[in-house]
Amino acid sequence: MLIYEALKKDHDKLKVLLNDLVGAADASEETRNDLIQQIRDELIPHARAEEAVFYNPLKEIDGTQSIVMHGYAEHMEAETILRTLQAMNAVNVEWTALAKKLKDGIEHHIAEEENEIFAAAQQVLAVEEAELMAEAFEQLKPEIRKGSFMQNTLDLIANLMPERLAAPIRSFNLKV
């Protein structure tokens, strides 16, 4: 499998969950929280592993840098909305609007990724490299799933930095 197919498989799963979320305004609080948790469990490991094995190498290659940087920013935006939704317990106008904003934002991000980023990556990556990336991606995701929200956020920030600045952030241990 190539990295593009591995990423698309997750994207398709996420789209279904986001549709369910937007349709869940009248559902019980438990159902809604369960859906938000499922989205979190799909989105965060996907985004962190995608940054580590796909975005980070691409960001070092001329010509792909600016669209990849745009991708990191959209990850951050989606995760901020998700966290706000997670903290809200009542369904009101704001909840409905935020759920819709999350869905639209992620769908927009996925479309850009599958069109612009995949096309740019296919120009610069060999097929064997795209295969290795898919393997690394699948191995990394379950590890990230075990991490805390804070640790995952720190990793997002480290992924955004040039490598020489990222190391101290990655080595910061939240458990101390």
Ligand SMILES: [Fe+2]
């Ligand atoms: Fe993605």
Ligand SMILES: [Fe+2]
């Ligand atoms: Fe992404």
